[in-house]
Amino acid sequence: MSTTDITQEIQTVARTHVVVLGAGYAGAMAANRLRRNPAVDVTVVNPQPFFVQRIRLHQFIARTGEPQVGFDDVLGDGLDVVVDTATRIDAGARRVHLASGTHLDYDYVIYAIGSRLHLPPIPGAAEHALSASDWAAAQQLRERVDALDAGAPVVVVGGGLTGVELAGELAERGFAVTLAGGGVVAPSVGERGHRATLRQLERLGVDVLEDARVTGVEASRVIVETGGRELVLSSAATVFATGFQAPELAADSGLTTDGIGRLQTDESLTSVDDARIVGAGDAVAVEGVTLRMSCQAAQPLGAQAAEAVLARIAGDRPIPVDQAFVAQCTSIGRHAATLQFTRRDDSPARAVVTGRLAALAKELVCRGTVWNIRREAAHPGAFGWLRGREVTAEREPVLQ
Ligand SMILES: Cc1cc2nc3c(=O)[nH]c(=O)nc-3n(C[C@H](O)[C@H](O)[C@H](O)COP(=O)(O)OP(=O)(O)OC[C@H]3O[C@@H](n4cnc5c(N)ncnc54)[C@H](O)[C@@H]3O)c2cc1C
Known part of the structure; x- marks a missing residue:
């Protein structure tokens, strides 16, 4: 040899x-x-x-x-x-x-x-729930939404950040959106961010039933419990945003x-x-x-x-x-958002930006994520991130 x-x-x-x-x-x-x-x-x-x-x-x-x-x-x-x-x-x-x-x-x-979507065991959910959680589910949901008339009733189930983004986007497209929050809407942001999120959703015409818990889903109706009573909501598309698994x-x-x-x-x-x-x-x-x-x-x-x-x-x-969080940025349609700055452990800090400036920040974040990957492709090892997980100050009360 x-x-x-x-x-x-x-x-x-x-x-x-x-x-x-x-x-x-x-x-x-x-x-x-x-x-x-x-x-x-x-x-x-x-x-x-x-x-x-x-x-x-x-x-x-x-x-x-x-x-x-x-x-x-x-x-x-x-x-x-x-x-x-x-x-x-x-x-x-x-x-x-x-x-x-x-x-x-x-x-x-x-x-x-x-x-992908974590679907809670609610009667009728497995048959009728749509979602935007992954690519396959999103295609199905878009097909349904495309077939709806303007003003058709849409119920978004789940008041986390994904539910808020979906409700805002669908309302801006012209549907009559009800957000069944299941407790507190945007529970991970602080009080100011929470109030701003509700205000911006309402401006887009979203009917926010913050405490509404869904108890049943049918082909064109959603049954919720809110304020101690049962309510039946019409729904041409029921979109679940109830967490990931x-x-x-x-x-x-x-x-x-x-x-x-x-x-x-x-x-x-x-x-x-x-x-x-x-x-x-x-x-x-x-x-x-x-x-x-x-x-x-x-x-x-x-x-x-x-x-x-x-x-x-x-x-x-x-x-x-070793990594840390910076912010939670939630779009509410194309012209509004809540940018909640966080401590490194993701708990909300005092600073909150809302409205058009926050919407612009969110768009830059979305572009930035692709830019990060592209840059790593061109220069392997170039991507850097914020480190240090420790809580740097007393926690403010967080709405959960
Ligand atoms: C509507 C929406 C809005 C969101 N907004 C934000 C936000 O503003 N900020 C934020 O930080 N997060 C947001 N998230 C959450 C964020 O998208 C996820 O946390 C993130 O995508 C996780 O990245 P990942 O690489 O782990 O998984 P993914 O981005 O989901 O990528 C996983 C990949 O694996 C592929 N895959 C799945 N199964 C297999 C298999 N068996 N074999 C091979 N490949 C497979 C999938 O097709 C996919 O391409 C949002 C999520 C949704 C649905």
Whole structure:
């Protein structure tokens, strides 16, 4: 064997194959960052042949924004993309099985398959609930909404930030929207942010029933309990925004998950079952760390998942997750928003910006998330994030 042959053989043996499951905010960021090590081959598996800006899905439904971005725009050169869906991870064989019947063998997996709607067990919800939680659900909802007449009644169920964004966007499109808050609308913002959110929703004509709890859903009606009485609301489209849960892939693969199906990892994002499986984004529950399921959290998690894999390849110990929140920015139609600044632990700080300025900030945030991934594609390792999770001041009362 010549010296050249030996060198080539060493290079071949030394290459590492990382399969990234999911090309959302976390997965795309992770895949791009892995390119810091030129000896890593990366295969990205994603059901859609494009990147979906999930934070624009309410706009997709109201036809005010385009969530699709071509992979050639956000994924770096040299990444392999497989348009498919992972159906099982065989950790023992280090193999990912795909819906197409094929499989991929790996040295490491980054598990970044996001989340989807958490549907509460309300009679009729499974049959009639629509949602904007993921790409497939959003397409179904848009089809329904497109077929409605202007002024048709739409009920949004769930007063969290996603419910607020949906209610605002659909009201601005001309539907008669009722928001059944289920307790408190926008519970994660402070009192000022809460009042501003209600005011801006009302300006768009949204009928906010803040305490209304849905007890039943039918084809064209929603039954709610509000103020101690039962109310029947007409609804041509009933849109659930009742939180997120993770897909079943981890559980179906025999991996440890939390109560909402997220892959359970240690503080360095490594699966508690297998050091070759590293998680990121909505799909993971990190030991000792509470992170709101958000693209704000997903991008730093994606970068840190890549760093964890690169550390293991180099024979180093991956370091614990360290990231912090900055703000909660909720659009309310295209011309208003609530920008609630937060402490690092995501609790609301005093500063709140509302109206057009906040709407502009929200648009910049949306663009910024894609810009971050694009920049990481061009310059692997360039993405930086705010660190330090500690609470920096006394907590203000938070409406829950
Ligand atoms: C309407 C709406 C508005 C939102 N607004 C905001 C906001 O303003 N700010 C904010 O921070 N967050 C917001 N969020 C939440 C945010 O979108 C998510 O927290 C974020 O997308 C999580 O990123 P991720 O990469 O973990 O998952 P995702 O972005 O969901 O990406 C996961 C990817 O994995 C793919 N996938 C799924 N299953 C498989 C499989 N089996 N095999 C392979 N691939 C798979 C999916 O198709 C997807 O492409 C919003 C969500 C919605 C629905």
